Amino acid sequence: MIVTPYQSPLREGPYGFADLLRAEWTKFRTVRGWVIAVLAAALLIAVFALLPTQQGSCNVSACTGPVGPGGEQVSDSFYFVHQPLGGNGSITVRVTSLTGQIQRITNSGGMRAGLVPWAKAGIIITASTRQGSAYAAVMVTGSHGVRMQDDFTQDVAGLPGAVTAAAPRWLRLTRSGDTVTGYDSADGTHWTRVGTATLTGLPATAQVGLFATSPPYLQTSASEASISGGPSAATGVFDHVGLTWHGGAWVGLNVGGGNDGLPAGTLGFSTGAGTFTVTGSGDIAPAVAGGAGIGVTITQTLVGTFAGLIVLAVVGAMFITAEYRRHLFGVTLMASPHRGRVLAAKAVVVGAVTFTAGLAGAAIAVVLGQRVLRGNGAYVYPVSALTQVRVIVGTAAVLAVAAVIALAIGAILRRGVAAVAVVVVVIVLPYLFAVAAPVLPAGPTDWLLRLTPAAALAVQQTLVQYPQVTNTYIPYYGYYPLPPWAGLAVLCAWAALALGLAVFLLRRRDA
């Protein structure tokens, strides 16, 4: 009788990295608890977004403000003394004074003298007097010298220093087609070009004139927990108004129409003997969220990230510590003696799985969460589709990298409990200290969000800091010290460090 020796259907080694990946994937998907946990993490991220955390009245009365040419939310309120300009032309003025008033914060109200840093008075060429129109302006400011600004987000510095009767500022705007060029001068003879703006689609007849405006006054308490403020007004005095065309009558208009609760008669203009005095309130600038703003960002919908993070950190840690506990790791290493590659395969599998779960959870959270917020009447700052994609993908990446760090620390410490505790503490605690319930002043808070793994949460921010808008740009209001991808890079650096140490220790010590 001939006995055929048993032949394994498996092919002979050596096994490549793809086989290793398949082995690790098989291990992962056959542990029911892990699969359930990953699904639960995605669900948690989505469910937190559906909680009615924010209420507002925007579903009763519209909260939307004007939108600028770039599609962003803007503030566009100022006092405008204007006349039409058909075709090309140039306007020149001399500004001899910029003064301001600030409403007292005390209950008695009333006004006191005071100029906010970004109070503005100058000349402007705008497509129309409608809010949010394309414009270019050159102006003197409270404490930032001469500036040329256009289309709300652009800001270029000109002559420094404050304007006084002894040191007046000459300003000039020249339109040529779609191009507007701004100049400034200290004496009216020596001119310097400040900047050039291209206003696409500027109509043949634009509105040109003098303007003044003044954003709200802001005061932050020492602990930065509370912010108080009130409206302000700025008054600019102009003379030597020169036009290169036959000027018509000047018309005064309070663009935006509000008076911010200022005493009646504060806003307006007067003229006599070639001198114009213009008083305005508001701002011509991007609208900002936070202390000086209203509404919430889409980041609000992603609070479940932290719940998902804890669950996925548990999965990541267990993916290796369970092998230690069940003495499977010896078998794993027998099958693939290259220890660094085993850890790499585990990292790829756990990273890919948690990334997918995070992507699904975050996408549902951002899309449905915004509808829930709007349904509850909260005002949600509009952001571009690209930004939404970045927030969703970034959140998934944060979760995946955190799970990989948990895996690496699990390999280093060989204790699941310690690995999970470390990952949760290094990400959630700095976030708690710096963003959610700040206990630290602004300086140390910023360093926490630059150095600790919590820096990665910057990838969820959607707000932009504008130097030309006074605001409390602190993490509490959604302004991180690092740009989105740089924050994620900090977390990746920590992951690389942890993985490197794990590989080093795996090679050195007994399994």
Next chain:
Amino acid sequence: MRRAQWAAPALHAEWTKVRTAGGTLWLLLGVIAATVAVGAAVTAATRCPAAGCGHDPARVSLAGVDLGQAVVAVLAVLMISGEYGTGMILLTLTATPRRSTVLVAKAIVLTGLVLVAGTVAVLGSVLAGRLILPGHGFTPAHGYPLLSLADGAYLRAAAGSVLYLALVGLLGLGIATAIRDSAAAIGVVLGVMYLFPVVTATVSNPRWQRHLEQIAPMSAGLAIQATTGLRALPISPWAGIGVLAAWSTGAMLAGGLLLQFRDT
């Protein structure tokens, strides 16, 4: 009497296990180091430039408890999950068949250890605060007398923080007894502690925010550290620590019942 006779060997056994386990001493030192280091760092970063700066010197100097509690939770989880991991639990329950006795013995040993480490940690934090705060504007001129345990409110904050750590330990032990797996148990414990404040921060309705702070184990429990602005607190210090005690009791009961009626 009979019960005491049962309990004594169980206590002795638990004490021997925890004493000889590798990580215990390191974790206890970790509780002290984490609490004192974070407390001192937060204290060193905080300034009070003028009267009415709104800081609570007790909360500032004891901020390290926020991290120290995580180490206490790890210690608590390992008290029981470690035994499930190695199968030691079978031996423990064979030696002490009355399961509630095992859990109570573990709770007593854990509480004793946490009280000792917590006291050292809190005293270290108080000392750091006493040394650093006066130089950072926390002076009598700004309305802040020198930190002293003779001050009733400050003594409550300090002793309460030790009690807080002990209660976090029991919460961790209860949850770990119910869940058994160490990694999952620590995830649940830290989630219960840290997620409430994160979620609370995103709630706009002040009434709901207050309710969340009243029921969250960390936010309510840490009300015990408040020495200024007591009227504005969402929950009074002792009621707050009571909320945490209720969470710990609930977790211990759940863990105890599951241990009693479930197969190991």
